[in-house]
Amino acid sequence: MKPVSIVGPSDAGKTTLVERLTELLADRGPVATVKHLRCPPDIDTAGTDTARHREAGATETYGIQGDGTWFATGTDRTLGDTLDDLAPDYEYVLVEGYSDTALPAIALGGREHAGEALLSASSADSVDLEAAVQAIEGVDPYETLTALIARAAESEQAEYAGAIATFTGRVRAKNGPDDARTESLEFERYDEIAAERVETIREELTDREGVFEVLVNHRTGVVEAGADVVYVVVLAGHRAEAFRAVEDTIDRVKDEVPLFKKEVTVEDDFWAHER
Amino acid sequence: MDVTWKLFATLGEAAGDTEVTVTVSDDATVAKALDSLFEKYPAVAEEARAENGSIYEHVRTLHEGEDVENPLDSDRGVAAGDELALFPPVSGG
Numbered sequence: 001m002k003p004v005s006i007v008g009p010s011d012a013g014k015t016t017l018v019e020r021l022t023e024l025l026a027d028r029g030p031v032a033t034v035k036h037l038r039c040p041p042d043i044d045t046a047g048t049d050t051a052r053h054r055e056a057g058a059t060e061t062y063g064i065q066g067d068g069t070w071f072a073t074g075t076d077r078t079l080g081d082t083l084d085d086l087a088p089d090y091e092y093v094l095v096e097g098y099s100d101t102a103l104p105a106i107a108l109g110g111r112e113h114a115g116e117a118l119l120s121a122s123s124a125d126s127v128d129l130e131a132a133v134q135a136i137e138g139v140d141p142y143e144t145l146t147a148l149i150a151r152a153a154e155s156e157q158a159e160y161a162g163a164i165a166t167f168t169g170r171v172r173a174k175n176g177p178d179d180a181r182t183e184s185l186e187f188e189r190y191d192e193i194a195a196e197r198v199e200t201i202r203e204e205l206t207d208r209e210g211v212f213e214v215l216v217n218h219r220t221g222v223v224e225a226g227a228d229v230v231y232v233v234v235l236a237g238h239r240a241e242a243f244r245a246v247e248d249t250i251d252r253v254k255d256e257v258p259l260f261k262k263e264v265t266v267e268d269d270f271w272a273h274e275r
Numbered sequence: 276m277d278v279t280w281k282l283f284a285t286l287g288e289a290a291g292d293t294e295v296t297v298t299v300s301d302d303a304t305v306a307k308a309l310d311s312l313f314e315k316y317p318a319v320a321e322e323a324r325a326e327n328g329s330i331y332e333h334v335r336t337l338h339e340g341e342d343v344e345n346p347l348d349s350d351r352g353v354a355a356g357d358e359l360a361l362f363p364p365v366s367g368g
Binding site: 169250257261272274 | 281283284285287293333337340360362363364365366367368
């Protein structure tokens, strides 16, 4: 799933740009959008049944019609929660606003933003839409374990698969009670070569009898303690092949793929190979 | 002609950049490209090389994505715009 934010001041045409990009991207894959609201939504208005549910203490409420059309209201929802929920089913998520998050951004009207700059323009009308689409396609995918499992299960050979096995590598805060706490890890990647090496590992593992799909996703940049770093998902005929393939895949990723880890602890920071 | 060196982890930090350019002669080899890199960036040399001048065993050299063994003795030719890389042991996963 490729999430991108479209940021800019209120008259720069963010919504217009989201409309235009959605039209183009929808031909390539399912699109979802998120808008950062400045004021409460005009929905679930006072006196409606769902508003009464909320008043009574329901934290989240859904209104669903027979034909599947729906709305929901709730509290405490973050952009991260939303991207996680959308990742399994959508190829593109266009986020209007949220310039302070680390999403890659198309910036209008000189708007500053925290994430990587994909494209800048003075307004929606001066954006080269083809270039914008290419830039969006080039974004590092946002993956969740759920999304990878859903993708693995779409394999052409899924009808022969009786097993899905996964591995999640996460940032360990401490090795033991006296260990200095790790606050975060930072990963550098030799991009093209890393992609080639992962592809080789995937091909060689799926060559195995009974192993139908192997998916790998490794985050780059800063990853906080307790957060996930790497996912391996294997779809196989039976569990023995699935478990073995998961273990062999992560072992090979750690051995062969040019990724470099820098550890930041409360005391120090150092590159992994230095210790 | 110019060739690009991609530098990772401690080597990138030593150079102050993850991608640097060095100028070499048209008939240069990987060995020459490495010498030029070390000359231009002594801090990288210090990280990558032992006192006797040999590259630390754990440091890897890649030329256009392929591993080069004994890079300081390598007569593998480089072309203008080629990409080389120098890095310490990988530590992903």
